[in-house]
Amino acid sequence: MNRAQNKKICILVNRFAGHGRTVKRLPNIWQSFKVASIDHDTFYSEYPGYFLDFITNEKLEKYDGLVVVGGDGTIHEVVNGLMKSGQGSHLPLGVIPGGSGNAFADDLGIKNSSQAIKQIVSGQLHSIDIMRISRGDNISYAFNIIAWGIASDVNIRAEKLRRLGNSRYSLSAIISILNLNKKPILLHLDNDVVDDKVILFVALNTVHTGKGMKMAPHAKLNDGLIDLLLLKDASRLRILKIFIQLFSGKHITDPLIEYRHAKTFSIQTKGDRLNIDGENIGQTPIEVSLIPSALKVFTDLKLS
Numbered sequence: 180m181n182r183a184q185n186k187k188i189c190i191l192v193n194r195f196a197g198h199g200r201t202v203k204r205l206p207n208i209w210q211s212f213k214v215a216s217i218d219h220d221t222f223y224s225e226y227p228g229y230f231l232d233f234i235t236n237e238k239l240e241k242y243d244g245l246v247v248v249g250g251d252g253t254i255h256e257v258v259n260g261l262m263k264s265g266q267g268s269h270l271p272l273g274v275i276p277g278g279s280g281n282a283f284a285d286d287l288g289i290k291n292s293s294q295a296i297k298q299i300v301s302g303q304l305h306s307i308d309i310m311r312i313s314r315g316d317n318i319s320y321a322f323n324i325i326a327w328g329i330a331s332d333v334n335i336r337a338e339k340l341r342r343l344g345n346s347r348y349s350l351s352a353i354i355s356i357l358n359l360n361k362k363p364i365l366l367h368l369d370n371d372v373v374d375d376k377v378i379l380f381v382a383l384n385t386v387h388t389g390k391g392m393k394m395a396p397h398a399k400l401n402d403g404l405i406d407l408l409l410l411k412d413a414s415r416l417r418i419l420k421i422f423i424q425l426f427s428g429k430h431i432t433d434p435l436i437e438y439r440h441a442k443t444f445s446i447q448t449k450g451d452r453l454n455i456d457g458e459n460i461g462q463t464p465i466e467v468s469l470i471p472s473a474l475k476v477f478t479d480l481k482l483s
Contacts, residue, residue, distance in 0.1 A: 181475070187218040189242040191230050191257060193249030193278065194223045201248055201277035204292060205288070208275060209246065211293075215300045223255070234260025240414045244271040244477060246299060249322055250278010255441060255456035256310040257331035261474060262309060262320040273299040273477035279344075280457045282323050283385040284344060284398060288480045301448075303479045306383055306472035307400040312455070313466045319455070322474070323469060326454035327446060328362055328379045328410075329355050329418075334454040356418050365447040368407060368439060378418065379410040382467065386428075389457065397438070403471045407444065409437040443468045 181354040194202050205221070212219050220242075230247075234257065247257050254274060261267035267405055275295040276284035289295045310321040326334065332355045332414070333348065340347035364380060366373040380390075383395040383406045395406035413435050425428035431438050445466040450478065 184243050185248075185300070185302040188212070188243055189244050190219050190221040190245045190246045190248060191233070191253070192221060192223050192255040193247075196249040196253065196277040196279075196477050204277070206247070207254060208292060208296065211296045212300070215296075217300065220275050222297050224249075224256075228256060230256040230351070231260045231263070231389040237263045239266065242270065244273055244299070245339065246273040246477075248277050250276065251282050251457045252278060254283050254322065256456055258309065258322050258456075258474065259320050262311075263318075267309070267474040268472075269474040269475070270304075271304050271477055273409060275299075277418050278334070281384055281390065282392075282457070284291045285387040285391070286385045287476070296303075299477045301477070301479050303477065304475045305401065306475060307476055308337055309470050309473035310382070310384055310402060310405060310443050311468050311470050312461065314461065314464065320342070321384070322385065323456040324394070324454065325382045325465075326379075326388075327451060327463070328377060330379050330381050330398060331361065331452050331454040331459075334457065335452060335459050338459055345475050352422050353419070356415050356422070359415055359418065361412070362407045362451065363448060364451075366409075367443075367445045367447065369441045369443055373409065375411060377409060377411045377457070379408065380446070381408045381467075383405070383408075385470075388461045392425040394425060395438075396428035396431060401472060403469065404440040404442060404465070405444065405469050406438075407441055409439070410435060411437070 200294050210353040247254050274284050275292050310318045333335055337347045337351035361378055363376050383475050386395055386398045388394045398406040421430045429455045446463045448463050451463040
């Protein structure tokens with residue numbers, strides 16, 4: 180564990196997160212840092228991918244850390260900016276949750292702004308692993324999840340139901356289960372090969388994903404391993420039961436769920452859409468490897 184000087188931070192705000200409620204919390208956030216004698220500059224997202232461009236193009240040497248005020252989608256942008264610019268190993272990341280999905284905050288034990296600010300002010304740092312995704316010459320990164328099959332279908336359908344709020348995920352899951360189709364997949368998991376028709380494949384570096392789902396209850400942010408879940412076959416009723424159990428983590432006790440670990444994997448089938456860190460971006464084929472201790476984060480939580 181290291182400790183940051185924490186004299187000045189750069190606050191990155193998704194003004195659209197939480198239906199605009201996040202912006203209203205900023206005065207209290209600024210005041211908390213002022214009380215802790217931490218100077219700050221605040222920048223707001225102006226378009227999708229803005230923070231990726233911002234981090235890549237701006238000189239950030241004067242800051243002791245970046246603080247994201249938003250959800251997992253915003254964190255995905257920032258993580259990719261840090262990794263692609265080569266700043267992830269020395270410019271720490273702090274998180275103040277404010278999105279519809281706050282899986283990363285959940286893994287850091289953060290339930291509200293006060294807890295988040297306390298962790299950042301403490302200056303305590305830990306390194307976490309990051310997944311590197313290669314699709315030809317295109318390289319991107321994921322901190323949370325790479326999902327294929329029904330796990331991707333649910334997210335794509337939920338985006339179209341955004342007006343329903345957080346309930347859209349449950350409704351989308353039910354619709355996706357009713358319209359269930361197994362798909363062919365060619366997987367390479369380290370030295371193992373899966374060539375079959377399956378329902379679901381997900382790779383995670385975090386315990387949580389989405390809105391409170393404990394998808395990979397054995398995952399650790401810095402264990403050097405990717406947690407993998409594979410569901411080859413199940414009835415619609417069985418899948419519904421598994422979906423309900425995702426929120427407690429008990430789904431992994433179902434014998435139909437294969438729970439594995441790997442350092443690398445690839446999906447060789449072509450043209451399948453993916454859910455990456457909760458965003459409907461990317462498609463197969465992809466090759467994925469884990470970069471150990473790639474990113475420093477503000478947290479006083481013991482990660483391993």
